[in-house]
Amino acid sequence: MVKPQDIPETVTFAKALADDTRQRIMELCCCNPMTVNELVEAMGVAQPTVSHHLAILRNAELVHVERRGKHILYQIDQQKLAENCCQVARVFAPGMDIELAESES
């Protein structure tokens, strides 16, 4: 129910990435948690717009979401993101070997 089943994961992933505003949001919260308002202020777009993009990233399961009092913290799920990148490479470039090694945890 959470994920429409006909659409391959690689398509959901690519669609989630396929917008400049979304990529800018992703860069902002790739390495530390950000509230929606912090993202709004950093981005210079309306709050519903940021919420909309965050919803898409949530659906693609590319972000950690954590309620912290009044605020909600968003942060990129780097593991998921990297795994999706590897999956894309495996499917469309099977002749290349892509390895995922965590640098720390």
Place this chain on the structure above:
Amino acid sequence: MVKPQDIPETVTFAKALADDTRQRIMELCCCNPMTVNELVEAMGVAQPTVSHHLAILRNAELVHVERRGKHILYQIDQQKLAENCCQVARVFAPGMDIELAESES
């Protein structure tokens, strides 16, 4: 200069991937060259539709194109595709180490 604006490469790449029809085309020609007609027959969509998607893949520089007499052969540029995957991971998941090693050459 081949790339028009200040749209990041990662956005062009993600947009090129962000369609189911296109991903099916990409799977068909990821490992061996295919003519447009072969793709049309395998896909069950109209020829202009396939040409349209191939143009998008060309713009993203994700395919090799080779004229072979009357036919034009398309094949995924696996190297480029894998490099783009790595770039996406580097930008949005810098805490993960992604390595690209060719399995053959």
Place this chain on the structure above:
DNA sequence: TTGACATATCGATAAACTTCGATATAATCG
């Protein structure tokens, strides 16, 4: 040349997506 085949481009249509103002929901505080 002409004709046949392969692919690209054009133009129209419909569906999907982005954006934002207005409003609803949820949590906190007094």
Place this chain on the structure above:
DNA sequence: CGATTATATCGAAGTTTATCGATATGTCAA
């Protein structure tokens, strides 16, 4: 409780995108 703050959802407008029929371009063969 009511007021305030933070975020999500709704609805509309504008933009982009996918699709396909018609047509143009390019290539080969006779």
